Every structure is written in structure tokens, then in C-alpha cells.
Amino acid sequence: xxxxxxxxxxxxxxxxxxxxxxxxxxxxxxxxxxxxxxxxxxxxxxxxxxxxxxxxxxxxxxxxxxxxxxxxxxxxxxxxxxxxxxxxxxxxxxxxxxxxxxxxxxxxxxxxxxxxxxxxxxxxxxxxxxxxxxxxxxxxxxxxxxxxxxxxxxxxxxxxxxxxxxxxxxxxxxxxxxxxxxxxxxxxxxxxxxxxxxxxxxxxxxxxxxxxxxxxxxxxxxxxxxxxxxxxxxxxxxxxxxxxxxxxxxxxxxxxxxxxxxxxxxxxxxxxxxxxxxxxxxxxxxxxxxxxxxxxxxxxxxxxxxxxxxxxxxxxxxxxxxxxxxxxxxxxxxxxxxxxxxxxxxxxxxxxxxxxxxxxxxxxxxxxxxxxxxxxxxxxxxxxxxxxxxxxxxxxxxxxxxxxxxxxxxxxxxxxxxxxxxxxxxxxxxxxxxxxxxxxxxxxxxxxxxxxxxxxxxxxxxxxxxxxxxxxxxxxxxxxxxxxxxxxxxxxxxxxxxxxxxxxxxxxxxxxxx
Numbered sequence: 001x002x003x004x005x006x007x008x009x010x011x012x013x014x015x016x017x018x019x020x021x022x023x024x025x026x027x028x029x030x031x032x033x034x035x036x037x038x039x040x041x042x043x044x045x046x047x048x049x050x051x052x053x054x055x056x057x058x059x060x061x062x063x064x065x066x067x068x069x070x071x072x073x074x075x076x077x078x079x080x081x082x083x084x085x086x087x088x089x090x091x092x093x094x095x096x097x098x099x100x101x102x103x104x105x106x107x108x109x110x111x112x113x114x115x116x117x118x119x120x121x122x123x124x125x126x127x128x129x130x131x132x133x134x135x136x137x138x139x140x141x142x143x144x145x146x147x148x149x150x151x152x153x154x155x156x157x158x159x160x161x162x163x164x165x166x167x168x169x170x171x172x173x174x175x176x177x178x179x180x181x182x183x184x185x186x187x188x189x190x191x192x193x194x195x196x197x198x199x200x201x202x203x204x205x206x207x208x209x210x211x212x213x214x215x216x217x218x219x220x221x222x223x224x225x226x227x228x229x230x231x232x233x234x235x236x237x238x239x240x241x242x243x244x245x246x247x248x249x250x251x252x253x254x255x256x257x258x259x260x261x262x263x264x265x266x267x268x269x270x271x272x273x274x275x276x277x278x279x280x281x282x283x284x285x286x287x288x289x290x291x292x293x294x295x296x297x298x299x300x301x302x303x304x305x306x307x308x309x310x311x312x313x314x315x316x317x318x319x320x321x322x323x324x325x326x327x328x329x330x331x332x333x334x335x336x337x338x339x340x341x342x343x344x345x346x347x348x349x350x351x352x353x354x355x356x357x358x359x360x361x362x363x364x365x366x367x368x369x370x371x372x373x374x375x376x377x378x379x380x381x382x383x384x385x386x387x388x389x390x391x392x393x394x395x396x397x398x399x400x401x402x403x404x405x406x407x408x409x410x411x412x413x414x415x416x417x418x419x420x421x422x423x424x425x426x427x428x429x430x431x432x433x434x435x436x437x438x439x440x441x442x443x444x445x446x447x448x449x450x451x452x453x454x455x456x457x458x459x460x461x462x463x464x465x466x467x468x469x470x471x472x473x474x475x476x477x478x479x480x481x482x483x484x485x486x487x488x489x490x491x492x493x494x495x496x497x498x499x500x501x502x503x504x505x506x507x508x509x510x511x512x513x514x
Contacts, residue, residue, distance in 0.1 A: 044076035064111025093120025187217030214310035280415030281447035303328030411440035
């Protein structure tokens with residue numbers, strides 16, 4: 001275990017290293033010192049156990065915008081021995097409730113969410129919905145602190161502590177279960193690779209994405225104050241740059257590109273930013289070079305996933321442009337990345353030599369424990385301890401990782417993972433639809449956009465507005481297709497299945513000609 005402590009002990013270790021009175025977190029509502037965070041987390045953890053009956057291993061949902069309060073409740077759930085299940089507050093209530101079809105939700109904690117989502121959750125959860133404002137902060141007694149310490153000490157280092165959602169089979173999401181060790185391990189290794197001490201750090205990526213959480217832990221380990229932005233928008237970033245001097249931005253390409261169009265970019269934002277770290281969505285080497293020139297800052301592209309606690313590979317800023325642009329860096333220290341090809345005998349992994357493409361597989365303490373899908377708890381790794389990412393790539397002679405495709409059928413739009421199957425189910429409810437296939441197509445703004453390929457029933461017509469309306473009934477706005485392409489029939493493989501490769505080529509050709 002790194003430094004022999006848990007992720008839930010991070011703020012207490014800061015009291016020892018930075019001092020109880022040292023400012024640790026800042027948001028729009030104020031700031032908190034290390035000591036204030038420690039006391040607030042313990043108070044909330046006691047409230048969860050004694051006031052709401054939280055048991056070890058209980059799932060507690062957590063929904064809301066980024067804030068200090070969100071982070072306090074997150075830490076309190078883990079400190080109390082529960083599993084902090086992180087929800088995306090951009091989803092609809094019905095989407096969130098799909099996460100609990102096969103597993104028990106003890107209760108849901110909601111912070112700053114939209115009025116519509118709050119109403120949905122109230123209707124769906126009743127008394128299981130608790131608001132942040134309803135959680136009293138009473139100073140814990142020495143006996144209560146001892147109780148928390150005993151509960152924390154009794155838990156195995158690799159126990160399930162964090163739940164996050166990713167794409168699953170059958171159009172249903174799967175809950176990824178991460179341990180405290182995995183998240184802290186990844187934060188440590190990523191921090192050692194590239195983070196520099198600054199006067200302030202800032203988190204813009206939502207905590208509902210693993211990148212936001214692992215970045216926060218990396219920043220806090222430097223003992224510098226961390227600013228938490230409630231929204232990941234150009235205006236929010238500009239407001240923070242105007243008030244504080246930050247030198248580095250970690251974000252998805254979509255936001256980084258939009259930020260360059262902000263009126264304050266040349267006068268306030270660009271003069272501050274010395275470093276850019278891109279994650280969540282792949283960009284080309286050409287785009288990376290354009291962004292580095294635009295910001296006049298060093299740019300770095302990382303690679304990772306929730307299943308690996310956020311970051312798998314990353315170059316440091318001292319590496320040459322050719323490596324920072326065209327690769328996703330080197331595997332983090334003590335995290336093993338190999339390239340595997342299918343083994344015809346099924347006896348284990350067959351590894352590819354440098355320069356040869358195959359599936360990217362990862363082994364290390366950062367890998368998730370497992371995941372829940374369709375009521376089943378499944379192991380994360382194969383018999384040799386490797387997690388199979390579903391991404392295609394290769395390692396070059398210098399050990400840099402190149403990603404060049406995906407096996408898994410996931411659309412990544414603006415950093416959000418989208419399952420084509422769930423969109424297809426909605427579109428199939430339209431009476432004039434014979435068949436539909438949803439794919440991702442390259443998009444300059446979002447990285448990928450959703451395209452619905454539709455065969456209408458004989459004599460019927462279908463419009464993009466009808467398709468978007470069908471999706472909007474069940475899913476949030478970013479899951480609505482950007483393109484509708486009509487077909488008389490789909491090309492088929494020799495096995496009688498739709499030829500997805502040919503369909504993607506045709507869709508790209510048709511879209512580029514519009």
C-alpha cells in the first residue's frame with residue numbers, strides 16, 4: 001500500500017504534512033482547511049452510520065455538481081465503510097434508477113442538482129432520497145471517532161469503496177467497483193509522472209468522471225490549495241482564471257477547444273496556462289499541435305479508463321512533441337501494459353512484439369476489483385491478472401503506447417461514454433422504423449457524434465426530429481443523435497449480420513458530402 005494509508009485518510013495525512021490550518025479546498029461558497037475537512041468528514045460519517053443506519057458495504061448514491069460539499073459526502077461514505085456510488089447529475093432520474101435494477105441502494109445523497117432531476121428522484125426514491133442540507137454537522141465525540149477508526153481498520157485494503165458506471169452488455173450499464181488502494185495508487189503514479197507544484201490547482205472535470213477524482217487526489221498530495229469548479233464550461237474556467245492564477249488545465253478536448261473561443265482567452269486565460277493535459281477522448285497529432293500552438297503551452301495526451309482508476313499511460317512534459325502528440329505516453333510506473341493477440345488454444349495471453357497491433361491489456365494495483373452487471377459480480381482481470389481494455393494499439397520500441405482503434409462498441413462524445421444499444425432501443429419504439437443501427441462518427445467538436453442509420457418501413461418516412469424526440473423521452477440531451485441516415489437495406493456479412501465496417505465507411509462518406 002502506498003505510504004501505508006487509505007484514500008479516505010488523505011485529508012488526515014494532509015493535516016500532518018501541510019498543517020491543520022492550511023487551506024486545502026476552495027469553491028464558490030468558500031474554502032476549507034485540512035482540519036475543517038477532517039472534522040466535517042468524521043461528522044458526516046457518524047451521521048450516516050448512527051442517523052441513517054449505513055452498514056459496511058452498503059451502496060450510497062451521490063448526485064450533484066462539483067463542490068466541497070460533494071467531496072465531503074463522498075469521503076464520509078467511504079470513511080463509514082460504504083460504497084460511494086457516483087452518479088452523473090446530467091442524467092434523468094429514470095436513467096439513474098436503471099443502475100439499481102439488480103442491486104440494493106441504501107439511499108441517495110443529492111447536492112446541487114436541477115429541479116427536474118430532484119423532482120424525478122423524489123418521485124422514484126421517496127424517503128431514500130437525502131439532501132446534503134439535511135445532513136447535520138455535529139462535532140463527533142472521541143468515542144465516535146474511535147468507532148470510525150475501528151470500522152475503517154477492519155476493512156481489507158482492496159474492499160469495494162467506489163462505484164462508477166460504464167457501458168455494459170444488453171444496453172444496460174455496469175457498476176465498476178474500485179478499491180481505495182486502486183484510486184490512491186493511480187493518483188500517486190500519475191502525480192509522480194507529471195504534476196508540478198503551483199500556487200493553485202483547479203478541477204473542472206466532473207467528479208462523476210474518474211478523471212476528476214484521480215486528479216483531485218493527485219493535486220491534494222502536493223499540499224497545494226485545490227479550486228473546485230461547479231461547472232465544466234469555458235465561462236467557469238474563465239471566471240477562475242480571472243480570480244486565481246492557475247498554470248495547468250486538465251480537461252476533455254471539446255472544452256479545451258471551446259475555451260480558446262472565449263472573449264477572455266487572449267487577455268486572461270492564455271497568459272496563465274503553461275500546461276494542458278488532454279484526456280477522455282482521442283485527438284489526432286495534428287489537433288494536438290494546433291492546440292499547443294494556440295495556447296502557447298505544453299500539451300500532453302493521457303490514456304485511461306474508469307476500470308483502471310483513471311490513468312494508464314501519460315508522458316511527462318519534458319518528452320519531445322512527436323511523442324506527446326502522436327502517442328498517449330508511457331505506462332505509469334509499476335503499471336504493466338502489454339499488447340495481446342487472440343490465443344487459438346485458449347491457454348492464456350499471447351503478446352505482440354513492439355510495433356505490432358493488438359488489444360491493450362493492463363495489470364497493476366490500479367485495476368478495479370470487478371463490476372456488477374445484470375445482478376452478477378464479475379471479476380476484472382483474466383487468469384494472469386490482466387484487464388482487457390477493448391482498445392486496439394501497439395507499443396513502440398521506446399515503450400510509448402499508441403491507440404489506433406476499439407474492439408468494444410462504445411461512442412465517446414465529449415468525454416461521455418454512450419452505449420449504442422440503449423439509443424437503438426429508443427428509436428425502435430417509433431412505429432415507422434423497420435431497423436436501426438447506431439454508430440459513432442468522427443466529429444471535430446465532440447470527438448465523436450452519434451449517427452442513427454435507419455431502415456424505414458415500406459412507404460414510411462422518418463425525420464431527425466422524430467428520432468431525437470424518441471431518445472429524449474428516456475435519455476439526456478447529449479445522447480440524442482446528430483445525424484440520421486436512411487437506408488433501403490444494410491450491407492451484410494457472409495454470416496448474415498450487418499456489416500458495421502461497411503456501414504461506417506458509407507456513413508462517413510455521406511456525412512462528409514453534406
